Amino acid sequence: MSRLVRAAAAVTMGMGVIAGAPGAAAADPTPAQAKAKLVKLNEQADRLVERYNQATEAHKKARQRYEKLETELERKTAQAEALRGEVAEMAVNEYRLGASLGWQRYVIQGRPEAVLGSMATLEQIALDRAATVRAFEAATKELRERRDSAKDVLGEADRARDDVRDDKAKVEKLVSEQMKLLRRLGAYKSGNTRGTGATYTGPASGNARQALQFAFAQVGKPYRYGGTGPGSFDCSGLTQAAWRAAGVQLPRTTYTQWSWGSGRRVSVSEAQPGDLLFSRGLGHMGMYVGGGKMLHAPQTGDVVKIVDLDAYWRNRLIGAIRP
Template identity: 35%
Template sequence: MGSHRRPKPPSRSRLAVLAATAGTVSLLPTQSQAAPKPSVDEVRQQVEELYEEAETPTEEYNATLAKKTKLQKAANRTQERVADQQAEINEIRDKMGPVAAAQYRSGGLDSSVQLFLSADPDNYLDKAQTLDRMSSRQVALLHSLESKQRELTQTRAEALEKLTAAEKARKRLSGKKQEIQGKLGKAQKLLNSLTADQRARLKADEAKADKAAGTSDSSASYKGSASGRARSTIEFAYAQLGKPYEWGSTGPNSFDCSGLTGAAWRAAGVSLPRTVNEQYSAGRKVAKSDLQPGDIIYWYNDTQHNGLYIGDGKAIHAPRTGKNVEVTPLDSMPFFAASRP
């Protein structure tokens, strides 16, 4: 005869384990829920977009760096003036020493000298009735001191203003640097998500595209018809072929786009502003149909990317992070404008 005993109910701890297990299982992503990994072509496109997005803050960084450098130099010069003016004031005080000593030996310090040695003479000079008790030398020294102190106060205010502006520029630099590094970091993260085989394929595809578009061969030399400063400019740029792009760099071992164009023209004796936009604003605009070797090419817009026209429908430029200075077809990117330094 079978037993009619009821089965023992599961304990609370067992129920808890079962419930937790069931919850865990329900939260596990199924194969259909997992996000598909981007393809090599998708990664390439996203990386290119991130590099392109990094160009604008790079140029803003360059402009801010140039401004900060200028402000810091001006602040340093102003601080030197402060030191010089303080030395002049100290010299006047030294000259007052013998005057005070002589008056002390003759029967005590003149009240004007006592006031000068113990406090700011400005208030004293406002009391005209005391001037008749001062020698002409004392009057001259105190007036000189009053003038120098006014100058010193003004110069110190100027120095503080310039130092404050330089510090604000430094903080903006830090913000732009973080923005640039953030975009480059995202690009690198995407590249790291590829398998070794995918990365090899991507590298091979880029090398093939580079070969079809132009050259980064460091042994190449310019054989065009440019002359004078334009030729010197292009020859300098050719000497940089194969050197890496680096944002914020003006050489000699690496360049960003406007860093290369500026350095090339500087080698020919022509000084250009630092950024793409400033170089665009400074040069005389020329039509695409009137391009001559040495002209600066602007792609996309007047703030993003530039290079040097070398003739035969080609240009030399510093492309982007991860690539080197290279020659490329003029129409490899959307042409925006050209200028002639």
């Protein structure tokens, strides 16, 4: 933030010179006003982005579950129909052979005990297949009920996604304002989607070290809301990708990662390298790297970077999770 303030001060000083000319605008922000406005924009965007991500992720999972059940239902239904066809064919053949030969059909087959055995076998096969059909039909009925329930959930997810379309429009507007302000302050960073980042050399070990090695390699890549890599990230997309590289499957959003780690929470003062750090309102998050520093994907117009946990950040953070 101190670099941003210095940039804001330089730009505003330049604006002050221009403001002294006749006809110049007098409404340009002071450094403090520019900083405050950007902070407010970032916080608003964080909340909306995570709400949008949450609705999008819920819709994705609901659709996957529905499609999986629909495919399974189609397979079970096809199996039941095939078995039903075999039973029907046996019944038709039994009727046709019985009608043409009557009792003579069994006489010409040989000894009475063999005839009775054949009849019993045929009847048992028919009964077994009929029982199998009934079992498949029962399973199909249960599947159909689960599919219909999943369809209802998908419908709710559809409506939730529709609800956040307005949020998406608001996010786009906030993004535009952020970019405009950052460019005015000379602080806009486009980043490098193919950058090789930095190298982690800290003391972490095990999967925390693997997660940090991945995260450091993303330093300098641009922030993009909804981004999950490899060229750009938002805050929770970065932490998810980093810990996935370490073999730990985190949920997609800050809200779900915070909920996932309910039994793994520690205070910010107890954070160890690799731990996840969360801001108030769960609109933003990052990774603790040790030495009082955090790695995160900040906001539009900025890049994945490492920052000091200064007074500003320590006042925002509410807790940490150790994956």
